[in-house]
Amino acid sequence: MKQNILVIGQGGREHAIAWKISKSPKVQKVFVCPGNAGTALEKDIENIDINISDINSLINFVKTNNVILTIVGPEVPLVEGIVNKFFEHNLKIFGPTKEHSLLEGSKVFSKEFMINYDIPTAEYQMFSNQDQAKAYVANKKHPIVIKADGLAAGKGVIVSSSVEESISAIDKLLNPDYSEFIVIEEFLSGQELSAIYICNYKGCSFEIGLPWTKDYKSRDEYNSGPNTGGMGAVSHPLSYEHKNEVYKLYLDIEKILVKTINGINDYNKKTNVKYLGFLYIGLMVDSTNKVKVLEYNCRMGDPETQNLMLSLENQNFDFLEMIFNDPTIKIQDLNIENFNHNNRGYCCTIVLAAKGYPEEYKKGFYIDTNNVEESKTVKLFHAGTVLDDNRICTTGGRILTINVYAENQKEAVNLAYKNIKKIKIFEDKDMKIENNNLVFFREDIGN
Numbered sequence: 289m290k291q292n293i294l295v296i297g298q299g300g301r302e303h304a305i306a307w308k309i310s311k312s313p314k315v316q317k318v319f320v321c322p323g324n325a326g327t328a329l330e331k332d333i334e335n336i337d338i339n340i341s342d343i344n345s346l347i348n349f350v351k352t353n354n355v356i357l358t359i360v361g362p363e364v365p366l367v368e369g370i371v372n373k374f375f376e377h378n379l380k381i382f383g384p385t386k387e388h389s390l391l392e393g394s395k396v397f398s399k400e401f402m403i404n405y406d407i408p409t410a411e412y413q414m415f416s417n418q419d420q421a422k423a424y425v426a427n428k429k430h431p432i433v434i435k436a437d438g439l440a441a442g443k444g445v446i447v448s449s450s451v452e453e454s455i456s457a458i459d460k461l462l463n464p465d466y467s468e469f470i471v472i473e474e475f476l477s478g479q480e481l482s483a484i485y486i487c488n489y490k491g492c493s494f495e496i497g498l499p500w501t502k503d504y505k506s507r508d509e510y511n512s513g514p515n516t517g518g519m520g521a522v523s524h525p526l527s528y529e530h531k532n533e534v535y536k537l538y539l540d541i542e543k544i545l546v547k548t549i550n551g552i553n554d555y556n557k558k559t560n561v562k563y564l565g566f567l568y569i570g571l572m573v574d575s576t577n578k579v580k581v582l583e584y585n586c587r588m589g590d591p592e593t594q595n596l597m598l599s600l601e602n603q604n605f606d607f608l609e610m611i612f613n614d615p616t617i618k619i620q621d622l623n624i625e626n627f628n629h630n631n632r633g634y635c636c637t638i639v640l641a642a643k644g645y646p647e648e649y650k651k652g653f654y655i656d657t658n659n660v661e662e663s664k665t666v667k668l669f670h671a672g673t674v675l676d677d678n679r680i681c682t683t684g685g686r687i688l689t690i691n692v693y694a695e696n697q698k699e700a701v702n703l704a705y706k707n708i709k710k711i712k713i714f715e716d717k718d719m720k721i722e723n724n725n726l727v728f729f730r731e732d733i734g735n
Contacts, residue, residue: 290316292354293608296340296370297361298322300639300671300689301590304597305359306333307669311601312608319355321346325680326670326688340365343373350379357382359611360565363439363587367393371565382611383565384487384586387556391548391567391584395435395471398584405551407544408580410572412473418462424472425454431475434458436467445515447475478574480505480582481524482592483541485567488613492549492562496610497538497621499599500524501592507646509732516646517686520733521595521637522697526573531627533577538623540579544569548584568592591689594669595637598691602633602665635693636700636734638708642672643728645685653726654719655680655687659710665693666707679717687727701734 291314295306303326310318310332320327323335338345340362350358358374360366360383369386383389390397402409410433415421425432425448434457436444444467446457454472462470482503486496503521507513526537548569553562568585588596600607603626610617619625626632642649657668657680669691672684690708694700708729715721 290314291356292317292319294319294321294336294346294350294353294355294358295361296321296346296358296365298324298671299361299590299684300326300669300686301588301593302361303327303330303669303671304594305361305588305607306330307667308597308601308607309359312606314606314608319349319353321349324670324683325673325675326668328675340370341368343370346370347374347377347379350374351377356380357608357611359383361587363389363392363585366565366586367439375561384563384567385556385559385561387559388552388561388563388565389586391552392586393439395437395583396469399471399473401551401555402581405547407547407551408578410473410476410580410582412471414469414471415458415462416469418458421458421462421470421472422455425458426451428454428472430454433473433475434461435471435473436461437469437471438467447515476572476574476580476582478572479524479526481526481571481573481579482521482589483545483569483571484588484592484596485545485569486610486613487549487563487565487567488611489564490613490616492553494613494616495545495549495567496613496617496619497541497545497623498596499622499626500527501589501595503589503592504730504733507730509730514646516641518589518591519639519641519730520689521589521591522701522734523595523599523634523636527623527626528632534623534627537573537577537579538621540577541569541571542621544571544579544581590671591637591639591686594667594689594691595635597669598637598665598667598693599633599635602635602693633693633695634697634700635691636697636704637689637691638704638729638733639671639689640687640708640711640727640729642682642685642687643726649685650726651682651684653682653723654714654717655682656712656714656719657688657710659712660690660707666703667691676717679719681717697734704733705731 374381448454
């Protein structure tokens with residue numbers, strides 16, 4: 289019997305998850321709450337107009353529409369306890385509880401957690417007082433990293449190159465309107481690596497590692513400009529190193545995964561609930577291939593998810609089966625699996641954003657994507673869009689992504705840029721006043 293699935297969220301991550309889940313032969317319909325223009329245009333996907341903070345209405349919808357599984361995309365509902373509420377009604381939901389989501393919900397908690405459970409990370413200090421924080425940075429070697437304690441959608445992190453910039457960052461992040469605490473930590477250099485796991489219903493030691501990805505957090509080329517929620521992603525270059533190097537890196541990351549899962553379950557042992565859901569471990573790999581943890585997310589990364597879903601589709605994996613893992617899938621980590629089966633295609637993801645993002649930007653202009661021919665290897669995922677009389681209208685800073693899967697890096701990158709340039713931007717609903725200056729994208733994704 290085919291099943292109904294609910295995906296919570298409205299961004300590119302949720303569009304990609306819903307699209308991939310809808311490909312499963314076990315699925316009849318995927319509901320997305322609230323969804324976007326992209327999910328509205330998909331076959332077998334239906335947007336649901338319910339406020340995601342209205343958990344009682346979501347629970348009622350699930351009960352009355354034969355939804356057998358709810359997948360939570362964004363972090364805010366997790367941190368606010370949506371999983372706990374669903375558990376109270378004996379409803380199947382995929383995501384960590386409020387207690388487990390502290391890994392992402394508090395930078396202070398996550399840093400202390402890493403130290404307590406012997407997980408390699410950058411040296412740091414925590415502050416709740418501006419004067420003390422400013423005195424601390426005055427004597428520190430720069431660059432340094434300053435992070436707001438709570439959730440900030442990827443934008444509460446400032447890499448400062450001077451004392452003056454650090455003081456400005458402290459003023460911005462450490463105040464009652466933003467965050468009561470900040471973390472100041474050493475700047476780590478190397479290659480960032482996103483390791484994302486499906487911590488499925490089989491429990492500990494059955495986690496499935498998804499292909500490593502590299503995301504581009506800075507707004508501008510060459511990793512300059514302010515931090516964003518992500519301007520693009522690619523299959524990670526380290527995935528294509530010699531097999532022995534990949535395996536060594538896999539073992540080091542696996543140790544971090546085991547310490548993390550065991551640690552957070554130990555911390556929350558009184559709840560009698562184990563970690564369930566996606567776990568994102570943001571890593572820095574230095575020139576000697578040693579790894580340290582930059583951050584945890586209790587959900588899939590964005591735009592890494594778009595990249596991964598297209599890769600999984602082209603590698604013929606059923607994403608829903610990986611979540612249930614019943615019967616048990618013999619794959620432990622796709623980075624090793626891909627080597628053994630010589631299945632090492634490359635995926636490139638480029639974000640189209642509104643000019644000015646992540647600061648002030650214009651909304652309410654229109655997008656024409658008709659010149660982009662989607663296929664099994666070329667896919668658009670929407671983020672900040674809605675349908676307005678069947679026209680795509682912008683509502684957010686990150687508008688959509690173009691995703692291309694190919695046999696090699698050069699082909700994927702070239703095709704991604706070729707396709708993103710086919711998208712037309714219009715100021716008006718009648719689509720007569722074309723103005724591509726309303727948007728931008730990074731020109732160096734994959735280079």
